[in-house]
Amino acid sequence: MKHKFDLTNKVAIITGSSKGIGESIARALAEHGAKVVISSRKQAAVDEVATSINESGGTAVAKACHVGDSEQLKNLVDFTVQEFGGVDILINNAATNPVFGNLSDMEAEVFDKIMDVNVKACMLLSNLCHPIMEKRGGGSIINIASVEGLKPSFGLGIYSVSKAALIMLTKSQAKEWGAKKIRSNAICPGLIKTKFSAALWQNEQMLKQFVGHIPMQRMAQPDEMAGLAVYLAADNSSYTTGGVYTSDGGYMVA
Numbered sequence: 157m158k159h160k161f162d163l164t165n166k167v168a169i170i171t172g173s174s175k176g177i178g179e180s181i182a183r184a185l186a187e188h189g190a191k192v193v194i195s196s197r198k199q200a201a202v203d204e205v206a207t208s209i210n211e212s213g214g215t216a217v218a219k220a221c222h223v224g225d226s227e228q229l230k231n232l233v234d235f236t237v238q239e240f241g242g243v244d245i246l247i248n249n250a251a252t253n254p255v256f257g258n259l260s261d262m263e264a265e266v267f268d269k270i271m272d273v274n275v276k277a278c279m280l281l282s283n284l285c286h287p288i289m290e291k292r293g294g295g296s297i298i299n300i301a302s303v304e305g306l307k308p309s310f311g312l313g314i315y316s317v318s319k320a321a322l323i324m325l326t327k328s329q330a331k332e333w334g335a336k337k338i339r340s341n342a343i344c345p346g347l348i349k350t351k352f353s354a355a356l357w358q359n360e361q362m363l364k365q366f367v368g369h370i371p372m373q374r375m376a377q378p379d380e381m382a383g384l385a386v387y388l389a390a391d392n393s394s395y396t397t398g399g400v401y402t403s404d405g406g407y408m409v410a
Contacts, residue, residue, distance in 0.1 A: 160392040164189035167240040168389065169232065171223055171281070172250030174201035176350035177300060177378045181247055184382035185389060186214030190245065193236045194218045223250045223277035224269070233284045242292050243285045245389045248278040248322075249300040256355065259313040267314055274318035279325055286338060294337025296389050299326045300381075301342045303404045319344075323400055330398030339397035341388045346404025347375040371406030 168185050172178040174196035182192045186209045194202040194209070194216055202218035209216035217239050221232040236243055252273040255266050282297050289295030304312050305319030322342065329340035347366060349357055357363045357375055367373055384403055387393050402408050 157392060160394075161386060161390045162189055163245075163386075163390060166190045166244040166389070167193070167236065167242055168245035168247065169193045169195060169236055169243055169281075169285070170247040170249060171195050171221065171277075173247075174198065174205055176352060177345065177348060177381045178247070178249040179205055180378040180382045181249065181385040182216070183209060183212075183214075184379075184386050185245065185247075186212075186216055188386055188390070190389070191215045191240050192217075193232070193239070195221045195232055196250070197222050223281065224273045226280055229277065229281050229284060233281070233288070237288065243288045244292060244295050246282060246285045246289075246295070246297045247300065247385065247389075248281060248297070250277065251300070251318075251352070253312065253315040253352070255314070256311045258311070262314055270314050270318050271321070274315070275321045275325060278322060282325075282329060282340075286333065289338050290336045295339070296393070297326075297329060297338065297340040298385055298388050299323075299340065299342045301326070301344045301400070303344050303346050303402055303407055306344060306400075306402070306408060326400065327398050334397055339388075339393070341393075341396060341399045341401065343381065343384055343388070344400060344402045344404065345376070345381050346370065346402070346407045348381065349375050349377055369407065369410045370404070371410055374405065376403070376405060 168190045170182045173182040173194045194206045199220040206216040206218035219235045221228045301322045302319040304316040308316035326342040
């Protein structure tokens with residue numbers, strides 16, 4: 157079975173991969189032989205990660221892209237095809253959550269921003285990669301959702317709505333594209349120690365309260381999400397599509 161984790165000659169786009177979960181997944185895919193495209197909003201940040209991967213023996217290029225801009229999404233895919241000839245794996249990881257508060261206080265502009273980045277961009281980028289994957293005989297789309305899309309927490313209402321929508325987008329992609337050998341699965345991380353979740357884990361009282369509800373009694377490191385992504389990207393998961401996989405230390409069963 158070992159060879160079925162080999163990603164040699166596979167091409168992967170990972171959004172939001174200059175740090176955190178996205179960077180960890182990009183490094184893991186590269187270690188398994190994939191050619192990876194590092195993407196985030198700032199060119200300097202993605203250049204740094206790509207250089208590090210190349211120096212470690214992997215193959216990576218960098219392309220700045222704000223996923224909320226549809227033209228930049230197209231440029232990202234065109235760049236990938238120009239550099240590596242196609243796309244086999246798409247990791248929709250980039251996300252935003254600019255507010256913490258009650259639903260009743262949410263403004264339309266905040267709702268639109270969260271949904272544009274967390275849902276619409278994933279759909280548009282997947283649609284751009286779809287015909288390329290089809291021509292190459294199939295592909296794997298991995299949408300990074302959240303346990304918040306399954307069980308909402310106070311103060312994260314619209315974020316939870318966006319991740320629930322992303323989970324349903326995953327299932328719809330799987331249903332529509334399965335016959336073309338394009339698989340789509342969702343990973344739902346729990347509390348991960350990243351800059352994105354810093355407002356929670358840097359507050360000792362909030363962290364203690366949250367961790368108290370997790371059976372494993374701790375938060376995770378970004379690298380702990382990478383193994384599941386490698387599995388879903390590789391041939392070992394060739395019959396796996398439409399799945400929603402939690403990696404949350406048991407949070408969902410607490």
